Amino acid sequence: TKTTDTRPAALKPTSLKTATAVEMIGVNKWYGEFHVLRDINLKVERGEKLVICGPSGSGKSTMIRCINRLEEHQKGQIIVDGTELTNDLKKIDEIRRDVGMVFQHFNLFPHLTILENLTLAPIWVKKMPKKDAEEIAMHYLRRVKIPEQATKYPGQLSGGQQQRVAIARSLCMSPKIMLFDEPTSALDPEMVKEVLDTMVSLAEEGMTMLCVTHEMGFARQVADRVIFMDAGQIVEMNTPDEFFRNPQHERTKLFLSQIL
Ligand code: ADP
Numbered sequence: 550t551k552t553t554d555t556r557p558a559a560l561k562p563t564s565l566k567t568a569t570a571v572e573m574i575g576v577n578k579w580y581g582e583f584h585v586l587r588d589i590n591l592k593v594e595r596g597e598k599l600v601i602c603g604p605s606g607s608g609k610s611t612m613i614r615c616i617n618r619l620e621e622h623q624k625g626q627i628i629v630d631g632t633e634l635t636n637d638l639k640k641i642d643e644i645r646r647d648v649g650m651v652f653q654h655f656n657l658f659p660h661l662t663i664l665e666n667l668t669l670a671p672i673w674v675k676k677m678p679k680k681d682a683e684e685i686a687m688h689y690l691r692r693v694k695i696p697e698q699a700t701k702y703p704g705q706l707s708g709g710q711q712q713r714v715a716i717a718r719s720l721c722m723s724p725k726i727m728l729f730d731e732p733t734s735a736l737d738p739e740m741v742k743e744v745l746d747t748m749v750s751l752a753e754e755g756m757t758m759l760c761v762t763h764e765m766g767f768a769r770q771v772a773d774r775v776i777f778m779d780a781g782q783i784v785e786m787n788t789p790d791e792f793f794r795n796p797q798h799e800r801t802k803l804f805l806s807q808i809l
């Protein structure tokens with residue numbers, strides 16, 4: 550079921566310049582002596598939804614955090630919408646503006662209201678007039694179905710509501726690519742669905758998404774491809790159908806048997 554996108558043009562995520570949203574070529578990363586990412590090769594097309602799964606400590610967070618330079622890789626290339634990530638701070642800023650990220654623990658500012666959380670970056674980073682930023686913020690709060698929470702503080706909201714605020718906050722920056730790092734794993738079970746529903750509607754609108762998640766229902770419903778990571782490597786990459794029906798590697802089979 551496709552939802553009709555009724556957003557004004559100015560509020561739509563600006564489209565990517567290139568057909569490949571994210572490309573990783575021979576990416577390696579070490580934390581000191583520890584080799585955390587090993588020869589990662591990955592191409593995510595514009596509009597693609599990629600689900601990343603794998604055991605704890607396999608490098609999933611590190612991999613997606615490299616895409617907006619929250620972590621630095623030491624070898625190989627990472628190209629985001631045609632721009633290679635290097636030490637060029639101007640390019641890093643550009644890429645960060647295009648790439649939204651949602652974390653497991655929401656990371657909202659506790660001393661700011663929901664509306665203030667949403668307008669902070671548009672006002673200070675994008676130099677948007679406060680009134681415009683608030684209009685856009687309210688638009689996205691309606692989209693995630695909690696406009697009535699605008700004047701509250703994060704601590705007054707449930708975990709599911711806070712995570713929807715975090716998603717809305719990312720959307721206020723008009724990202725071209727969204728990264729999700731286990732967005733539902735800190736939530737009580739009854740709140741998982743409301744967050745996944747928000748992610749599904751984003752997927753239906755054509756957002757390019759890289760989602761670290763063990764929500765396999767979500768993977769089946771929206772993923773174009775699923776990748777399985779273990780010990781810093783991409784062990785397996787397939788369509789969800791093949792991935793679940795016919796996993797190729799022992800490590801994938803073991804992992805699936807543990808979570809399904
Ligand atoms: P995942 O998200 O798959 O659980 P991570 O990317 O968080 O895995 O971590 C991969 C490995 O790197 C783990 O062994 C973790 O302990 C280690 N690690 C993560 N962050 C750091 C860091 N900042 N310094 C050193 N080791 C780290």
Ligand code: MG
Nearest residue numbers: 609610611730
């Ligand atoms: Mg992680």
